[in-house]
Amino acid sequence: MANKQTVKSVKGTRDYYPEEMAIRTWLYDNMRSVSEEFGFQEYEGPILETLDLYASKSGEEIVEKQSYVFEDRSGEKITLRPELTPSLARMVAKKQGQLTFPLRWWSFGPFWRYERPQKGRTREFFQWNIDMIGEDSAGADAELVIIAASFLKRVGLNADEVQIKVNSRELMDAETNKLGLDDEARAKAFQWIDRKDKLKEDAWLNYGKELGFSEVQMQGIQDLINNKDLWKNSETLTEVFKIVEAYGMSDYISFDPSIIRGLLYYTGTVFEAWDTAGDFRALFGGGRYDNLVGDVGGQKVGAVGFACGDLVIKLLLDKLGRLPEVGSTPADVYITVFDQDTFTESLGLAKEIRQAGIKVTSHLKIEKLGKQFKYADRIGARYALVLGPDEIASGMVNLKNLQDGDQKQISRESLISELKKFLEG
């Protein structure tokens, strides 16, 4: 026993013990209710996809370096999905003629990326995906941003603690175009912008030179990302901020020209949520991807959505002491067994209470009552019942409140209504 090694788990995976699972479920419940309140439907794609689905659409890093790829028995290259959006695009393309647009769909499930695990990053992670397909208007972009803000609000994060930073690829393309940057230079410019918060001023400027920018170009780019009013040059962003304002969510949302995002398929509005203290990575990220459905064989339709991992938001809530107290007990009521003669009585009582919809566990063998009470206490049961010869003779049940130690005899008839009253109150 002691000298036996536990079989190791796969690197980068997490075990969800009941406490952690309760938190994941709580997050899932919040994702579900926000999604459904906005009229989105749940769906799910396969966990295995062909490598082709991601090739050249997700970005080289994700496909070449971070995907779990293996050959199945026929020799086909299969990958464990690193993200959901391409699957969604494929599903839409496949049934495009039968669907009513705009679609409002959401999903929550596991994803894999083969990278070095670290704070807020694991190889297997769970992600909420929510997308609107078949709608080009800024109203769609705005709705997704509003949903994102609503979710943050719902899990108890306020606008001082988190901010959704919004930008537009289109806008940045146009503006860098004005600076005379070609596609290659633009890619480098985005790379440079992306690095601004990570490097010190000097190092960042040096990095700009290394990328081959002239002083004039660097000044131009800096002017762009320092321009807090740059969004006014974008009709879409102007509209998005107007709608967000009208919905009363502007406090969660701000314009940030340095938000670019790495995935290749984004075409318009892009956004990310960050903790304002800057302790963690992005809580979620998303944007508009108008070409993806067309790229996987469908007709081109507008699409916008975002993905939110379960890990960073959990770290943030934990830091703020905002994680809910959930799943503290598997059974509200614990039924002890007194002796062999009364065992079946206890079992019958359990059945009765269970049928009333109350969570009940009963002891499985005759043991000292002390041990039984101890177990009931350990699992967090709120009440313990004793059904001994005295109680059976008098048609009573001994009901003990494990929280305050109160104990009383009550009749079998009134037990269930009493329990319900106590548990609800």
Added chain:
RNA sequence: GUGGGUGUAGCUCAACGGCAGAGCGUCGCACUGUGACUGCGGAUGUUGAGGGUUCGAAACCCUUCACCCACCCCA
């Protein structure tokens, strides 16, 4: 893929190169119809693994593995 840190009991951690320990937890008893509190008592280690230096290694050196952190990228 690159760089750094840490591995000692179930957990958190101590131990100058000189007998491997504490707290918490766990188990038993006090308590033959009652948990949490209290008191008493018990159990648990290939010091991550392999090699080397040494009279002597948890400690020093090498190798390896695991985990953590940062970079890269991203949820």
